[in-house]
Amino acid sequence: MERGKLGLIVNPVAGLGGSVGLKGTDHVAAEALRRGAVPQAERRAADALARLLPLREQITVYTGRGPLGENAARSLGFTCVCAEEIGCAATDGETTAALGAWIQAQGADLTLFAGGDGTARDVCRTAGPSGVFLGIPAGVKIHSPVYARSPRAAGELAALWLTGKVTQTKEEEVLDIDEDLYRQEQIAPRLYGYLPIPLQKQYTQNRKCASPPDEAASMAAIGCRIADDMEPGVFYLVGAGTTTRAVMEQLGLPNTLIGVDLVKNGQLVGSDLYGQQILDLIRGHPAKLVLTVTGGQGFLFGRGNQQLTPAVLRAVGRENLIIAATREKLFRLRGQPLLADTGDAALDAALSGYCRVLTGYADSVVCRIAPG
Incomplete structure (x- = not known):
C-alpha cells in the first residue's frame, strides 16, 4: 500500500464520569476527577492503534497535539503530523470539530475518534463529503452505531480498511442525548446526522434500542x-x-x-x-x-x-x-x-x-x- 493517512481524534475527558456514577462527562469533568476518576480515552485510543503496529511504517497519523491524539500515537512509535494551530488544552466540542475539519483537509483515508456520542456529534459537524470515520468507544453512553464494538475491534477494522481488504462503507446514525436529562432518567436519543464507516458488521456495534x-x-x-x-x-x-x-x-x-x-x-x-x-x-x-x-x-x-x-x-x-x-x-x-x-x-x-x-x-x- 502507499503510505496511508490516518486521522486520530481523542476526547481526553470522554467517559470520565462513568466509573464514578456521574452518567456522563458533560459539565461534570471536574467533579469526576474529584471523585477519583482516571481518564481512559487516551489508553483506549492506544489500544486501537496497537492493532495497526504491523502497518506503522506505512501510516502517517494526522492528529491533535498532546492528549488530543499525539500522545497515544507517539507512545507506539507512529509518525505524527499535528494540527499546531489547534490548542491541546481545550476539551470542548469546538476543539473536536475544528480538529476533525483539519484532518479532512489533510486528505485522511480514515479518521478514528475516541469518545462517546457527544464526540461523534462534534465530528459529524465538520465531516467532509468524502471522509470515512470510525469511533473508538470511550464514552459513558454510546447509542450511535458509528462506533466499533471495542478499541481492539476499531483497530482491526481500521487495518482492514487501510490495506484495502474492506472497501465498502455504510452511512450510520450519529445519536446523542441530553446528559442533564439523562441524569434525571429521561432517555430520548436525538439524530444529529450520519457518518460513513467501513462496512464490516462483526466489528461495529448496533444502535442501542429501548425495551418495548x-x-x-x-x-x-x-x-x-x-x-x-x-x-x-x-x-x-x-x-x-x-x-x-x-x-x-x-x-x-x-x-x-x-x-x-x-x-x-x-x-x-x-x-x-x-x-x-x-x-x-x-x-x-x-x-x-x-x-x-x-x-x-x-x-x-x-x-x-x-x-x-x-x-x-x-x-x-x-x-x-x-x-x-x-x-x-x-x-x-x-x-x-x-x-x-x-x-x-x-x-x-x-x-x-x-x-x-x-x-x-x-x-x-x-x-x-x-x-x-
Whole structure:
C-alpha cells in the first residue's frame, strides 16, 4: 500500500464520569476527577492503534497535539503530523470539530475518534463529503452505531480498511442525548446526522434500542423470580436498566434506572453507587450482581454501567452474576454473543464463555459472552 493517512481524534475527558456514577462527562469533568476518576480515552485510543503496529511504517497519523491524539500515537512509535494551530488544552466540542475539519483537509483515508456520542456529534459537524470515520468507544453512553464494538475491534477494522481488504462503507446514525436529562432518567436519543464507516458488521456495534412496552410482563416475571431467590445475608448489586428495575419493583424499593443500587435482606443499603463506594460496602461479604443486556447492542459491561469497575467485577466474581433479559431482547441480537468491554482485556477474557440468562420466572437460555 502507499503510505496511508490516518486521522486520530481523542476526547481526553470522554467517559470520565462513568466509573464514578456521574452518567456522563458533560459539565461534570471536574467533579469526576474529584471523585477519583482516571481518564481512559487516551489508553483506549492506544489500544486501537496497537492493532495497526504491523502497518506503522506505512501510516502517517494526522492528529491533535498532546492528549488530543499525539500522545497515544507517539507512545507506539507512529509518525505524527499535528494540527499546531489547534490548542491541546481545550476539551470542548469546538476543539473536536475544528480538529476533525483539519484532518479532512489533510486528505485522511480514515479518521478514528475516541469518545462517546457527544464526540461523534462534534465530528459529524465538520465531516467532509468524502471522509470515512470510525469511533473508538470511550464514552459513558454510546447509542450511535458509528462506533466499533471495542478499541481492539476499531483497530482491526481500521487495518482492514487501510490495506484495502474492506472497501465498502455504510452511512450510520450519529445519536446523542441530553446528559442533564439523562441524569434525571429521561432517555430520548436525538439524530444529529450520519457518518460513513467501513462496512464490516462483526466489528461495529448496533444502535442501542429501548425495551418495548409489550415486554413488561416478561420483565415482571424475571423480577419476581430474582426477588424470590434472594438469599439472606447476601448483598445484591442491581445494575442499570428496565429489566433489572423489575427486581426493585418486586421488592417495593426505589430504583436508580441508570445506576447501581445495593440490597440486602430485602432492604435498600445504598442507591446510585459507584466503584469504590461499592467495594467499601461489600468487602468481606458475599455479593451477587444482577444485570441485563444493552438492548440492540448486546453489551453486558462497558456501555452505561461503568460504575461496575474491573475491581468491582473481580470482587463479585463471574460465578455470582445473575444475568436477565427477555427472550425478545435476545432474539433481536440475532445470534450475536453478549459482549464485555470493561477496559481490562484480561477481565474481558475471564468473563467470556457460556452463561445462563434468565428470561422468565421458570425459563432461561444459554448464551455466550465474548470480549467486545
